[in-house]
Amino acid sequence: MAxxxxxxxxxxxxxxxxxxxxxxxxxxxxxxxxxGQNGAGKTTIFNLLTHVYQxxxxxxxLDGEVMKxxxxxxxxxxxxxxxxxxxxxxxxxxxxxNVKVGFVYQGQYSVPSGVFRLPPYWREEKxxxxxxxxxxxxxxxxxxxxxxxxxxxxxxxxxLEICRALATNPxxxxxxEPAAGMNPxxxxxxxxxxxxxxxxxxxxILLIEHDMKLVMGICDKxxxxxxxxxxxxxxxxxxxxxxEVINAYLGCEV
Amino acid sequence: MPKTxxxxxxxxxxxxxxxxxxIHMIFSNGMVSRTFVDLFTLCTIFSIAAVSLxxxxxxxGELCLGHAGFMSVGAYTSALITLSIDSPGNTxxxxxxxxxxxxxxxxxxxxxxxPAFRLRGxxxxxxxxxxxxxxxxxxxxxxxxxxxxxxxxxxxxTTYTMGYWVLIITIIIIYTxxxxxxxxxxxxxxxxxxxxxxxxxxxTRYKLIAFSLSAFFAGVAGGLYAHYQGxxxxxxxxYNQSISFMVMVVLGGIGSLTGSVISAFFLTLLPEILRxxxxxxxxIYSTVLILLMLYRPEGLLGQKEISQRFFGNIFxxxxxxxxxxxxxxxxxxxxxxxxxxxxxxERNGDSTLRERTGTSSGTPEEPLERKWKGRx
Numbered sequence: 001m002a003x004x005x006x007x008x009x010x011x012x013x014x015x016x017x018x019x020x021x022x023x024x025x026x027x028x029x030x031x032x033x034x035x036g037q038n039g040a041g042k043t044t045i046f047n048l049l050t051h052v053y054q055x056x057x058x059x060x061x062l063d064g065e066v067m068k069x070x071x072x073x074x075x076x077x078x079x080x081x082x083x084x085x086x087x088x089x090x091x092x093x094x095x096x097x098n099v100k101v102g103f104v105y106q107g108q109y110s111v112p113s114g115v116f117r118l119p120p121y122w123r124e125e126k127x128x129x130x131x132x133x134x135x136x137x138x139x140x141x142x143x144x145x146x147x148x149x150x151x152x153x154x155x156x157x158x159x160l161e162i163c164r165a166l167a168t169n170p171x172x173x174x175x176x177e178p179a180a181g182m183n184p185x186x187x188x189x190x191x192x193x194x195x196x197x198x199x200x201x202x203x204x205i206l207l208i209e210h211d212m213k214l215v216m217g218i219c220d221k222x223x224x225x226x227x228x229x230x231x232x233x234x235x236x237x238x239x240x241x242x243x244e245v246i247n248a249y250l251g252c253e254v
Numbered sequence: 255m256p257k258t259x260x261x262x263x264x265x266x267x268x269x270x271x272x273x274x275x276x277i278h279m280i281f282s283n284g285m286v287s288r289t290f291v292d293l294f295t296l297c298t299i300f301s302i303a304a305v306s307l308x309x310x311x312x313x314x315g316e317l318c319l320g321h322a323g324f325m326s327v328g329a330y331t332s333a334l335i336t337l338s339i340d341s342p343g344n345t346x347x348x349x350x351x352x353x354x355x356x357x358x359x360x361x362x363x364x365x366x367x368x369p370a371f372r373l374r375g376x377x378x379x380x381x382x383x384x385x386x387x388x389x390x391x392x393x394x395x396x397x398x399x400x401x402x403x404x405x406x407x408x409x410x411x412t413t414y415t416m417g418y419w420v421l422i423i424t425i426i427i428i429y430t431x432x433x434x435x436x437x438x439x440x441x442x443x444x445x446x447x448x449x450x451x452x453x454x455x456x457x458t459r460y461k462l463i464a465f466s467l468s469a470f471f472a473g474v475a476g477g478l479y480a481h482y483q484g485x486x487x488x489x490x491x492x493y494n495q496s497i498s499f500m501v502m503v504v505l506g507g508i509g510s511l512t513g514s515v516i517s518a519f520f521l522t523l524l525p526e527i528l529r530x531x532x533x534x535x536x537x538i539y540s541t542v543l544i545l546l547m548l549y550r551p552e553g554l555l556g557q558k559e560i561s562q563r564f565f566g567n568i569f570x571x572x573x574x575x576x577x578x579x580x581x582x583x584x585x586x587x588x589x590x591x592x593x594x595x596x597x598x599x600e601r602n603g604d605s606t607l608r609e610r611t612g613t614s615s616g617t618p619e620e621p622l623e624r625k626w627k628g629r630x
Contacts, residue, residue, distance in 0.1 A: 050452065071451065071456070071457075071458075072451045072452055073451050073452075073453075073454045073455055073456050073457065076452065076453065076454030077454060081452070081453070081454070082452055084448075084449065084452070088446050088448060088449035088452075089445075089446070089449070090441065090442045090445035090446060090449065090450075091445060091446075092445060092557075093438070093441055093442065093445060097438050097441075098442075100435065100438055101438050101439060101442045101450065101453050101455060102453050102454065103435065104435055104436070104438065104439045104442075104453070104454060104455050105453075105454035105455060105456065106454075108435055109434075109435070111431070111434075111436050111463065114430065114431060114434030114435060114436050114437070115427055115430050115431050115434065116430070117263075117430060121434060122256050124435070125434075125435070128435065164453060165452075165453070167453075168453055168454045
């Protein structure tokens with residue numbers, strides 16, 4: 001069975017059907033691409049997966065468990081963490097603290113032991129420091145650990161966001177347009193990195209992207225959305241030659 | 255790493271103790287007038303209120319305009335406890351009453367916070383403003399709180415010693431909270447609550463923790479005020495008072511605890527210093543405020559804290575200068591230090607808080623842009 005299963009997901013905003021009976025699945029340790037035109041409902045699906053919106057119909061099943069909850073942070077606790085299309089870092093906090101925020105929900109010392117600096121504080125802070133540095137190293141961000149996140153260049157801010165999401169120890173990582181605003185060479189190195197992350201952390205990745213080179217290059221599976229409906233699902237080769245997808249999104253090759 | 259940190263805690267505590275000894279020597283030798291001693295006590299009380307407001311406004315990032323309301327709850331609770339026991343000069347009982355005042359204020363903070371944190375920004379400000387007014391009316395109408403009459407006969411037990419040390423404890427607790435994992439959660443909410451929630455932070459829970467702790471210390475400050483003034487009137491804790499705490503926070507630097515202390519001292523002493531000028535007093539007071547906001551929009555200290563590290567940095571520049579004695583309670587205005595962005599957090603392994611305005615101060619950037627960012 002697939003790690004993440006989306007079944008008949010529907011969301012209506014008044015009369016507008018933003019997501020219409022969407023079903024797809026994400027296999028464990030795979031990279032799945034979610035593509036479609038602007039307004040097709042890709043980010044809305046992310047919002048549904050992370051409990052920002054409650055679906056009108058349908059269910060999300062993660063590893064056999066039906067995802068139900070009212071708050072986005074509960075989705076994180078169950079293993080679904082996302083990044084944002086427009087970077088949302090904690091700009092006035094050091095890079096390393098950005099990552100450490102991802103550890104907050106994972107059972108830790110109590111407020112009093114934090115305030116009074118009891119032994120659990122020292123022990124767990126040390127662990128957090130090491131874990132955070134390890135994560136930063138994966139993205140070559142460790143030398144910027146004490147910089148303010150807002151002072152990083154754009155590309156590294158994107159990487160830091162992924163790094164922060166990984167700190168929450170997700171089972172499925174949702175990346176919302178990770179390559180937006182990057183030049184081809186940056187996109188390429190990002191591609192490698194995403195692949196590396198999948199292997200190293202043994203997680204599934206679901207990503208929204210408009211860069212077809214990236215999507216076709218690293219995705220094991222691609223899901224195509226059009227006006228809130230899934231019009232195609234399958235391996236990149238299949239998607240590339242799918243007539244409906246070409247008409248709706250990819251466009252004819254010249 | 256812990257060793258250097260413990261050492262720096264020790265040094266800061268020692269500075270606080272030395273400052274206290276100096277103050278104590280000056281005050282007990284009768285070198286200054288009784289009025290000045292009282293004024294100092296009032297300054298410490300207002301500092302506690304301002305520092306605690308800084309937790310909810312500067313660090314959590316929620317505009318709270320009902321802080322005097324929490325102070326009022328704490329003041330009446332504390333005063334009623336000592337009045338019912340009737341033991342003037344009994345410090346342990348005063349302490350218990352202060353904590354009880356803090357706890358009731360924290361409880362009222364939770365009661366207000368649960369519905370209010372469904373709102374954001376300006377709406378929350380209005381809600382807390384309304385809370386402050388409700389408290390005022392309730393205190394006026396309840397029989398136990400005097401029923402429209404001022405509550406009198408409270409023993410005058412608050413000394414400058416007590417005010418000073420409660421202030422130090424308040425600063426320590428808020429400081430250590432902010433520099434823990436829970437504090438990072440609170441700061442991340444200020445930075446971006448949506449991203450914070452997407453990182454697994456239980457936003458409402460942390461908002462309530464910060465808000466109720468802020469209310470707790472406001473309540474303690476209220477209890478101290480009750481035993482400083484001896485008379486309690488609901489109208490003292492109106493929105494003007496809340497606003498004046500807010501002014502202290504903004505002036506001292508949003509997010510800087512020691513900055514709040516300095517500006518609380520400054521703003522409490524200023525009207526007294528200007529007392530001789532009669533009618534021009536408020537004029538000068540407001541002009542000073544406007545000028546400060548125009549030329550230093552990030553507040554006196556910006557996001558920095560005065561600590562042993564702060565002076566260490568100055569030391570390195572001045573080379574073996576005499577140690578400045580004004581520690582946490584000092585009222586000296588320290589010139590801005592341009593710590594390089596990379597260095598400040600690295601040096602001690604913990605972070606210097608910096609508000610949005612302060613972000614660019616480390617990088618060479620045109621001053622114009624910084625100014626505009628600061629004005630928001």
